[in-house]
Amino acid sequence: MGYQSVTLDETIHIDAIYTIHYFEYMNTFAFTGERHDFWEFCYADKGEVGITVENNYTVIKKGDIVFHEPNEFHNVTATGASAPNLVVISFRCNSPAMDFFRKKFLHIDEIERTLLANIIVEARNCFESRLDDPYQTVMKKCSSPLLGSEQLIRIYLEQFLLHISRRYLSGPVTSSKVPKTTKSRSDNEIFNHVVDYLEKHLDAHVTIEQICRDTLIGRSQLQKIFKERSGLGIIEYFSNMKVDAAKEMIRMNHLNFTQISEKLGYTSIHYFSRQFKKITGMTPSEYASSIKALSNGSFET
Template sequence: MPFESLELREDISISKVVTIHYFEYMSDFSFPGESHDFWEFLCVDKGEVDIIAGDKPHTLKRGQIAFHKPNEFHSLKANGRIAPNLVVISFECSAPAMQYFEGLITDISETARYLMAQIIYEAKHCIATPLDDPYTTHMERCTEAAFGSEQLIKLYLEQLLIHLVREQLKGGGSAPAVVKSIKQKNDAIIYKRITAYLEEHIREHLTIEEICRANLIGRSQLQKLFREQQQCGVIEYFSRLKIDLAKQLIRENHHNFTQISDYLGYTSIHYFSRQFKKLSGMTPSEYASSIKLLAERP
């Protein structure tokens, strides 16, 4: 009996992405609004923002996502207190299943957060256009993109949407299986506990030994866990957290660089500036100027 192939059904298929953004906005940023003939979603990674979808106002907090259907007017503004970090992705998709996303505002799971992080990661390796420019209307490809990056963006985005649909359907009697995280359950629990510990002690100077002792984990296991999750060691990850918070404080514009350095537990403003440049590619002054320049563009 001859073999017969099975043509795989695609409930959600995306072939065109319009924009991929990761924004670090000032606390007083305001976007007057727009509408366009493709889908867009906004997810709050840090802080909170006020949005208008159609004619309805909403406040989105960390870990929440909002979808705007084609031709729906939408605007956003920061609340004047907290400098928000946002993921914004727009794309074309005409699948009937997209009805699930009309007017959708919901909390996201760790799986969804991971998939969005992977999209941003791949975009950095294949898109030459800065991901933090809110005025981008056309993305340029990198001349030497990592192999398969664009395809992975498509796959991760489709997987994200499928996961969100399944989450919406879970309340039914025959809920489909949720997309599994690539992390083992035990590792995920340990990782979450340690990252929470690092965030709680972000103003301190921590050593690997102190982190291990406080979280009852061996040094090699700790380093292996962060290599798998963040592609770096735990101390580098902790330094990134500090610099991310420093960026937020700079954007909120309530403290000078010396005060921020002291607040984050750096021994000197010079060491703070060196680490800031090492991890962000620019000095604190250059970062502040670049953020203001983007915000002031017409």
């Protein structure tokens, strides 16, 4: 049989990565601004941040993303209303399809957020450099990166950009993901429902029994769903949520550690410190010092 190969066209091709960052900013952080000859985007994962593009200022909030085209001046300033978490990725891409992203302020969906999370995971698999240093300009590769991590970064980033383009230019995207079964949709709804419940009880000590009783979900089903969705047991997931909330409070700089411990329902400041270090690898005071050093530009690798 006379087979003929088909060359697949590329709508968007990433030529190179410059930086991949996940920032946890103080509520007073301000970056003076820059312009460079490659693309960059800034996504608000938590909180809000002020963005200046040339002479125009706007505030982006959780779920929003702004794209900076090559040679466009931009800066980032915390509004003071929150201690924001941001994803900032810069890259070189000369594909004509990138014209869509010029001057764009958009909102991303769940699929796109997952793709961003995948990029961050793979960046940690192949770069030695810290992802939270805003003054870093060179990403140093690991001596033994995880197999395929660099290629996956490019694939995920291209898919991320294509998915956004399709969604805004062609309406809802249905062909880029496998249709979910009724069970998987139900599990996702349960997961989101329980996460909402946990967010409302960050100031309390809750048990699995209490969560099951209040959400009307069986213990084994609950544990299975959280293990599949997050890789963590539900109590471990809740502990991580508490520490994330504590980190944001520390960056807001309004409460001391004892007050934060009490506000999040810890039985003592000592237990809070142990849990914080167990999850982050730093004590609350070490984390505060690290964040302040990053904000002041005095962090050293």
